[in-house]
């Protein structure tokens with residue numbers, strides 16, 4: 001099967017190529033990237049006016065299977081990924097049961113392989129049942145294919161135990177993905193602590209809840225030498241701490257989620273649980289620091305933290321509803337609209353943060369458009385203006401505060417392992 005992508009703007013961080021070229025896919029691999037390719041192909045895609053980037057890699061999603069299929073399944077999550085331009089996704093282990101042994105890693109991996117072409121790399125838990133008391137079977141999980149370990153949903157509060165896990169991760173040459181939240185400081189908080197939480201009479205979450213664990217985990221990475229990736233950074237001081245770690249030469253990387261740079265706590269107008277996520281939406285000052293951190297290369301990755309929940313769960317009062325919003329099908333639009341279109345990031349930097357850097361963190365041979373590589377590709381129309389409509393999502397989760405937002409930038413096609421897994425058909429509503 002040959003696919004020829006004509007007239008696109010090829011943006012490839014691996015080769016630093018940014019220009020108008022054609023790209024030919026042959027037998028699941030990229031064969032050549034040149035001007036005026038005239039080879040016969042089974043399918044020709046006209047990418048005029050579009051960006052052609054390496055397929056996006058999301059280091060942080062929640063697929064909810066096994067056990068929480070009413071929120072999302074591996075299948076619906078993979079469809080949402082394809083629609084969002086993602087060719088590789090890393091599901092977190094906070095399912096029911098928790099992914100804390102080799103069999104469960106294999107269960108997700110095998111099921112995903114049967115279902116389609118999106119590359120699904122499972123993350124294993126740090127402790128058994130994510131209970132924080134006893135280490136999970138980390139070595140066996142890595143041998144079964146786990147790409148990283150994480151306790152996402154909470155922090156491992158026992159620093160001694162976490163340090164042991166880090167030593168094993170270091171030995172097995174995998175990164176630790178850290179959810180940073182001091183359990184003893186949260187105090188039932190639901191949104192950012194400040195004027196808004198007082199106005200809405202809701203318990204608040206201070207920045208320090210995140211920052212103290214970011215600092216601790218960086219110091220643990222220093223002591224163990226483990227590759228530490230800090231999930232969903234939301235505060236100004238998180239950015240400063242990551243900057244400190246990088247200046248000290250530590251193997252630390254960090255991610256920012258679109259909602260944390262696209263909205264502030266002031267966007268919460270009423271008690272609507274679609275605005276409830278962990279960490280919470282922060283202040284303008286924090287958002288500015290996150291955007292600058294992304295621009296300046298301190299923050300390496302944009303990941304979605306796609307966290308689907310059912311309508312019923314999100315209809316509950318703010319204090320009772322679960323934390324989390326969906327993100328796979330809005331990430332490109334929000335990144336394009338808020339960062340690229342506004343000049344914070346170049347398209348090349350976007351490709352770095354959504355594909356090239358995640359591939360490097362995982363140590364996988366993807367995230368590049370170089371001839372010879374696996375053909376994982378996303379085509380993005382940077383100029384299409386439309387409204388986000390949750391009813392069009394492939395995800396079961398419709399929980400997002402961005403429904404109805406007017407955005408600029410859409411995914412027109414996604415190709416994984418040389419196969420077209422999504423092609424935009426309908427025009428979006430203007």
Ligand SMILES: NC(=O)N[C@@H](CC(=O)O)C(=O)O
Pocket residue numbers: 062094152153154179276277278279305307308322323324325
């Ligand atoms: N981010 C969230 O608000 N929720 C996530 C857990 C997590 O990422 O910490 C979830 O699993 O729903």
Ligand SMILES: [Zn+2]
Pocket residue numbers: 152153154179180231232278279
């Ligand atoms: Zn988390």
Ligand SMILES: [Zn+2]
Pocket residue numbers: 060061062092152153305307
């Ligand atoms: Zn998460």
